[in-house]
Amino acid sequence: MKRSTILVVVARFLIPLIMLFALYVQFHGEYSPGGGFQAGVLFAAAWILFVFIYGLETGLRVIPTRVIYALASLGVLLYAFIGLLGVVMGGRFLDFYPLLESPHAAQQAGIILVEFGVGITVATVVMLIFLMFAQRRAMTDAAERNE
Amino acid sequence: MNVTEWMPFIVLIPLIAGPICILLPGQRLPWLLAMLSAASALIIAGFTFAEVITNGTLRYAFGNWQPPIGIEYRVDAANAFVALLITGMASIMLAWGKPTVDVEIPERQSSFYALFLLAFAGLLGITLTGDIFNVFVFLEISSLATYALIAHGQDRRALVAAFRYLMMGTVGATFLLIGIGFLYIMTGTLNMMELAERLPALADSRATQVGLAFIVVGFSIKLALFPMHHWLPNAYTYAPSLVTAFLAATATKVALYVLLRFVFTVFAPDYSDAAMPLAIAFAVLAIAGMFAGSWIAIFQKNLKRLLAYSSVAQVGYMVLGASFVTVVGVTASFLHLFNHGLIKGALFMAAGIVFHQIGSARLEDMRGLGRVMPWTLTGFALAGLSLIGIPPTVGFVSKWYLISAAIDAGQTWIVVLILISSLLAVVYIAKLIELFWMQPRPADSPVVQEASPALLIPLWLMVFANFYFGIDTRLTVGGATAAAQAILGVPVGGLP
Amino acid sequence: MNILSFFNYWAVILLMMIGYYGMIVCGNMIKKIIGLAIFQTAAFILFISAGKVIGGATPILREGIALYSNPLPHVLILTAIVVGVATTAVGLALTVRIYEAFDTIDDDAIDTLEDDK
Numbered sequence: 084m085k086r087s088t089i090l091v092v093v094a095r096f097l098i099p100l101i102m103l104f105a106l107y108v109q110f111h112g113e114y115s116p117g118g119g120f121q122a123g124v125l126f127a128a129a130w131i132l133f134v135f136i137y138g139l140e141t142g143l144r145v146i147p148t149r150v151i152y153a154l155a156s157l158g159v160l161l162y163a164f165i166g167l168l169g170v171v172m173g174g175r176f177l178d179f180y181p182l183l184e185s186p187h188a189a190q191q192a193g194i195i196l197v198e199f200g201v202g203i204t205v206a207t208v209v210m211l212i213f214l215m216f217a218q219r220r221a222m223t224d225a226a227e228r229n230e
Numbered sequence: 231m232n233v234t235e236w237m238p239f240i241v242l243i244p245l246i247a248g249p250i251c252i253l254l255p256g257q258r259l260p261w262l263l264a265m266l267s268a269a270s271a272l273i274i275a276g277f278t279f280a281e282v283i284t285n286g287t288l289r290y291a292f293g294n295w296q297p298p299i300g301i302e303y304r305v306d307a308a309n310a311f312v313a314l315l316i317t318g319m320a321s322i323m324l325a326w327g328k329p330t331v332d333v334e335i336p337e338r339q340s341s342f343y344a345l346f347l348l349a350f351a352g353l354l355g356i357t358l359t360g361d362i363f364n365v366f367v368f369l370e371i372s373s374l375a376t377y378a379l380i381a382h383g384q385d386r387r388a389l390v391a392a393f394r395y396l397m398m399g400t401v402g403a404t405f406l407l408i409g410i411g412f413l414y415i416m417t418g419t420l421n422m423m424e425l426a427e428r429l430p431a432l433a434d435s436r437a438t439q440v441g442l443a444f445i446v447v448g449f450s451i452k453l454a455l456f457p458m459h460h461w462l463p464n465a466y467t468y469a470p471s472l473v474t475a476f477l478a479a480t481a482t483k484v485a486l487y488v489l490l491r492f493v494f495t496v497f498a499p500d501y502s503d504a505a506m507p508l509a510i511a512f513a514v515l516a517i518a519g520m521f522a523g524s525w526i527a528i529f530q531k532n533l534k535r536l537l538a539y540s541s542v543a544q545v546g547y548m549v550l551g552a553s554f555v556t557v558v559g560v561t562a563s564f565l566h567l568f569n570h571g572l573i574k575g576a577l578f579m580a581a582g583i584v585f586h587q588i589g590s591a592r593l594e595d596m597r598g599l600g601r602v603m604p605w606t607l608t609g610f611a612l613a614g615l616s617l618i619g620i621p622p623t624v625g626f627v628s629k630w631y632l633i634s635a636a637i638d639a640g641q642t643w644i645v646v647l648i649l650i651s652s653l654l655a656v657v658y659i660a661k662l663i664e665l666f667w668m669q670p671r672p673a674d675s676p677v678v679q680e681a682s683p684a685l686l687i688p689l690w691l692m693v694f695a696n697f698y699f700g701i702d703t704r705l706t707v708g709g710a711t712a713a714a715q716a717i718l719g720v721p722v723g724g725l726p
Numbered sequence: 727m728n729i730l731s732f733f734n735y736w737a738v739i740l741l742m743m744i745g746y747y748g749m750i751v752c753g754n755m756i757k758k759i760i761g762l763a764i765f766q767t768a769a770f771i772l773f774i775s776a777g778k779v780i781g782g783a784t785p786i787l788r789e790g791i792a793l794y795s796n797p798l799p800h801v802l803i804l805t806a807i808v809v810g811v812a813t814t815a816v817g818l819a820l821t822v823r824i825y826e827a828f829d830t831i832d833d834d835a836i837d838t839l840e841d842d843k
Contacts, residue, residue, distance in 0.1 A: 120804060152252065155249075156250065156252045156253055159249040160246070163246045166242075167246075169293070174294055175235075175290065176238055178292075178294045179293065180294065205808075212815045215819065216818070216822070219822055223826065363805075370809040370813070374816055377820070386827035386828065389824045389827055390828075390836055392820055393817065393821070393824060396813065396816060396817050397762065397817075401746075401749070401765070403809075407766075407773075407806060408769045411776065414799070
């Protein structure tokens with residue numbers, strides 16, 4: 084693919100901004116519109132833009148496939164762990180009140196951690212969906228070249 | 231042990247084990263994790279069932295947010311009964327299916343078992359939840375996992391079957407979503423119990439009726455109620471053996487349970503009957519399905535497809551029981567739901583073993599196989615007798631209750647139809663038995679051996695269950711009666 | 727006037743019929759998936775438009791505002807959208823695999839291929 088200077092310059096400018104916005108949406112999710120789903124998708128979009136500009140190999144050097152897989156399930160497990168922590172501390176599943184003494188802080192801490200897990204999973208799963216389709220093309224092309 | 235605190239873990243254990251399973255390497259560890267989580271879910275489901283039967287409904291509010299704000303799991307005899315069936319079937323299928331999975335899915339078994347666990351958790355979630363939007367979410371979790379599982383089949387037509395199921399299934403789920411939307415717009419709540427309280431005031435509203443119609447059609451697609459069964463035969467035929475056996479024993483049962491929950495608990499039984507002629511519609515479709523399914527099954531040339539069409543017919547029996555709108559009728563429905571899980575589970579397990587040994591599901595490859603694989607096919611034949619409904623099998627108990635429900639409802643002509651459609655089942659089972667034992671094994675056929683005990687012992691356990699619950703009906707009939715009373719709103723057990 | 731006051735429902739019905747038509751009529755599997763996505767979107771709009779309270783503000787707690795729109799439908803539909811994305815991804819993945827296995831993604835063509843066997 085021919086690399087266009089305009090694309091590279093604009094993307095270099097945009098990618099950090101998109102990531103920053105994703106983090107904003109992530110960590111303000113507990114008292115304003117936002118949250119894990121939206122932030123995760125935004126973050127993945129930044130990575131996908133990066134891959135469009137610099138190619139899949141460079142993108143995978145930033146975050147290898149195995150790390151994506153591991154993070155995708157670790158995000159869910161963080162969610163589950165926080166949920167189970169409520170049970171262990173004597174409450175119910177996803178009950179945040181037992182986590183800290185002040186009920187307000189407990190709810191806030193719980194929801195931030197849970198949404199963080201959601202964010203990680205959504206970001207990596209969207210990356211994974213993109214990766215699967217992108218790699219499939221490369222795989223079939225390589226198979227055709229060998230024939 | 232406080233059962234209420236443990237009850238949600240029936241769903242949570244497989245749901246959390248799914249993502250862990252992806253991380254595990256090799257072939258043995260993922261299976262072991264899946265097996266352990268299914269077994270522990272079964273144990274908790276057993277305790278929950280015992281608790282519900284003696285002490286009445288259990289309620290668990292997630293995050294201690296009480297309904298209507300939070301999501302609540304509300305378990306009465308009906309949920310507990312179905313959850314017991316699903317967890318039991320999943321445990322026995324996983325114990326049985328490891329050798330077949332090793333052959334049919336040689337690579338990336340960790341993601342296969344993860345998908346299996348998600349499908350399993352989704353089905354349990356639909357069963358236990360008391361929140362109608364939660365039903366939709368879990369329905370989609372289990373459906374998406376199921377599409378991927380079906381696509382794991384070796385035949386390339388498995389992909390097409392999965393794609394068509396995805397189309398039909400998503401339309402069904404979206405219909406359900408629209409129906410839930412109508413109910414939410416009308417009542418402002420998603421909790422089943424609150425809906426049941428608020429809906430009678432809105433009985434004449436057109437929007438409520440439309441909502442009910444969307445919900446019924448949506449679940450009927452998932453249930454494979456005749457004429458909406460189009461996805462089922464191909465999906466069951468080309469899916470891996472373990473998936474077919476598990477789906478046949480559980481998926482349509484869960485759809486039936488949740489349909490009855492909506493029609494009879496969320497909407498009152500007399501409303502569903504009066505506002506829309508649901509009972510008549512169910513009866514007509516059920517009887518049409520009984521005959522069409524069995525009739526098509528007679529002419530099939532593929533063992534798995536034959537059993538799949540027979541499942542379409544059996545769904546007809548289950549829905550027919552509910553269409554009487556009496557406690558006896560719904561009891562027959564729940565009883566057949568449980569018993570058919572045992573019957574079809576055993577039949578598809580035997581079919582899976584045959585597929586494992588000869589590498590084909592076509593009937594022409596199975597001529598004279600009964601002499602080569604006596605243990606497998608005797609098990610198949612005994613489960614087949616149970617499907618027909620010969621005493622002392624569970625099939626007989628189901629038919630007996632169904633017929634007494636028909637007589638109780640004063641519709642004796644339905645008894646005749648049930649008996650005639652059972653004769654169709656006799657035809658295709660007899661055809662198979664003739665094929666397995668009466669015909670000679672072709673001289674040029676490859677050498678086939680009897681399957682290993684690892685495959686045979688779970689099969690025979692299921693066959694034994696078919697006879698045991700045909701004689702000792704305390705668990706099944708007792709559970710089904712309590713389930714029917716719970717779903718129709720008749721008080722059960724000690725507490726109301 | 728009366729017809730326009732139910733404008734959102736007309737949009738829902740129109741989208742739903744377009745999506746459903748696409749799913750039934752198009753043989754191409756990608757077009758079927760597009761039809762399915764439009765069909766699902768119709769259901770999402772039904773929910774979201776029901777959550778609007780006339781005169782209500784965005785549902786963020788702050789001073790001086792008493793009437794808020796209902797945020798619950800948005801939350802529910804967020805989940806449903808995620809489910810829709812997952813469905814589309816699974817559908818497209820299956821389509822890719824079907825193309826590799828059959829060399830076509832036309833439903834009718836696959837039917838004839840299957841009948842040959």
